Amino acid sequence: MAKPPPPLWLLAEVTHSCPLQCPYCSNPLDLIPKKDELDTENWLRVLHEARQIGAAQLGFSGGEPLVRKDLEVLIGAARKLGFYSNLITSGIGMDAERVERFRELGLDHIQVSFQADDAVLNDYLAGTHSFQHKLDMARAVKANGYPMVLCFVIHRQNIGQVRQMLDLAAELQADYVELATAQYEGWALLNRDHLLPTQAQVREAERIAHEYQAKLKGKMRIYYVVPDYYENRPKPCVGGWGRVFLAVAPDGLALPCHSARGLPGLELHNVRERSIEWIWNESPGFNHFRGEGWMKEPCRTCDEREKDFGGCHCQAFKLTGDPTNADPTCAKSPHHHLVEKAIDTSELGIITSKPIVFRQRNKNSK
Amino acid sequence: MSDTLNSKPGIALGYRLQWEEVQQCHVLLYPEGMVQLNDTAAAILAFCDGKRSVLGVIAALENEYEAEDLREDVVAFLHEAVDRGWVRYG
Numbered sequence: 001m002a003k004p005p006p007p008l009w010l011l012a013e014v015t016h017s018c019p020l021q022c023p024y025c026s027n028p029l030d031l032i033p034k035k036d037e038l039d040t041e042n043w044l045r046v047l048h049e050a051r052q053i054g055a056a057q058l059g060f061s062g063g064e065p066l067v068r069k070d071l072e073v074l075i076g077a078a079r080k081l082g083f084y085s086n087l088i089t090s091g092i093g094m095d096a097e098r099v100e101r102f103r104e105l106g107l108d109h110i111q112v113s114f115q116a117d118d119a120v121l122n123d124y125l126a127g128t129h130s131f132q133h134k135l136d137m138a139r140a141v142k143a144n145g146y147p148m149v150l151c152f153v154i155h156r157q158n159i160g161q162v163r164q165m166l167d168l169a170a171e172l173q174a175d176y177v178e179l180a181t182a183q184y185e186g187w188a189l190l191n192r193d194h195l196l197p198t199q200a201q202v203r204e205a206e207r208i209a210h211e212y213q214a215k216l217k218g219k220m221r222i223y224y225v226v227p228d229y230y231e232n233r234p235k236p237c238v239g240g241w242g243r244v245f246l247a248v249a250p251d252g253l254a255l256p257c258h259s260a261r262g263l264p265g266l267e268l269h270n271v272r273e274r275s276i277e278w279i280w281n282e283s284p285g286f287n288h289f290r291g292e293g294w295m296k297e298p299c300r301t302c303d304e305r306e307k308d309f310g311g312c313h314c315q316a317f318k319l320t321g322d323p324t325n326a327d328p329t330c331a332k333s334p335h336h337h338l339v340e341k342a343i344d345t346s347e348l349g350i351i352t353s354k355p356i357v358f359r360q361r362n363k364n365s366k
Numbered sequence: 367m368s369d370t371l372n373s374k375p376g377i378a379l380g381y382r383l384q385w386e387e388v389q390q391c392h393v394l395l396y397p398e399g400m401v402q403l404n405d406t407a408a409a410i411l412a413f414c415d416g417k418r419s420v421l422g423v424i425a426a427l428e429n430e431y432e433a434e435d436l437r438e439d440v441v442a443f444l445h446e447a448v449d450r451g452w453v454r455y456g
């Protein structure tokens with residue numbers, strides 16, 4: 001097989017620990033315990049090896065990356081290696097001084113996520129008092145010469161407040177705002193009936209986003225992507241499996257996508273045992289869905305297969321039991337009714353008897 | 367027009383221009399994204415330091431590459447670069 005193109009994105013999921021408890025978290029239900037996390041030395045090696053084969057963008061995420069005490073060390077190393085590094089954070093675990101330190105060490109970008117535009121809903125969803133601190137941190141980021149990049153994760157519990165979110169962002173003088181859809185993986189999938197918005201809510205949010213895009217053109221960039229459940233076509237799997245994206249989980253497992261752990265038939269490797277170069281170029285896991293050999297009907301003969309690569313394999317697996325099926329968000333999928341049913345449940349406003357589950361660690365696995 | 371020619375283009379906040387050895391090209395990096403640049407684009411951006419005016423950028427390019435009449439290309443490129451958010455006038 002020809003050598004694959006270099007990965008452009010390295011996602012370093014440095015920890016699953018997090019002081020918040022968002023029910024829409026896409027981390028797996030089995031959170032990696034702290035004692036199994038890669039140590040500093042191994043992370044430094046991962047950064048070095050990934051940079052050598054061409055990774056240029058680096059995301060520090062989690063969990064909450066600020067929990068790692070060696071984050072400063074990793075940021076400094078990333079800058080020296082020539083990465084453009086992004087910190088994806090709730091803002092909890094830093095103060096103005098730490099932001100300044102990050103700046104001096106060469107961190108390029110900080111994205112602060114909000115649960116909602118007001119303290120009550122924000123703190124309810126986060127499971128802790130955090131709203132005021134987030135506001136302070138958004139301001140501290142900008143005061144340190146960074147662009148202010150805010151992210152609101154949108155779902156049924158807060159989608160009615162998109163206008164207020166954008167007003168808040170404008171008031172804070174944000175440069176970019178991402179209205180991100182919950183990814184129905186992990187905790188979010190568990191809570192899907194509480195989180196999936198109705199079709200009408202999704203379209204209304206889209207309309208408001210467009211209104212603000214026009215109104216604030218040149219001042220604030222707004223990204224809103226309609227969730228795949230409502231689009232009749234899937235989103236392309238992370239830019240194509242093994243084409244641009246490489247994630248490393250807190251325990252060192254290298255993943256073609258951050259939710260690929262546990263896909264049946266997928267042979268994944270740990271960075272403790274193998275080099276990044278081997279994992280990217282040679283490992284069976286990264287080659288598993290490269291190309292089109294794995295495809296079945298309807299994808300195999302579909303003229304859109306180079307656009308979306310058959311969609312998300314993890315979603316295909318979670319909803320149909322077989323990751324080589326077409327992503328069921330695609331209207332051509334014979335399993336598309338599963339997605340329609342989930343939306344119907346949402347349309348009917350059926351209040352499930354299952355309570356919403358806030359993310360938490362299994363008490364025994366500290 | 368003359369206003370624009372005298373204003374000073376710089377790489378926008380949060381953007382970074384850099385040579386990528388593995389890809390053998392210049393890229394522009396920004397929050398969670400990257401574009402690969404052709405040689406012309408990279409050459410122009412390299413002179414957008416926020417201190418030179420557009421006229422200064424043109425002169426520097428013509429000098430560096432021993433070329434003439436670059437004005438039109440540079441102005442067109444900068445127009446697009448501003449539109450995409452890569453470049454801002456200081």
Ligand code: SF4
Nearest residue numbers: 299302304305310330
């Ligand atoms: S059938 Fe497969 S390839 Fe075609 S649009 Fe649907 S998911 Fe994409």
Ligand code: SF4
Nearest residue numbers: 237238257312313314
């Ligand atoms: S299959 Fe889906 S969840 Fe898995 S890698 Fe692709 S986009 Fe991500």
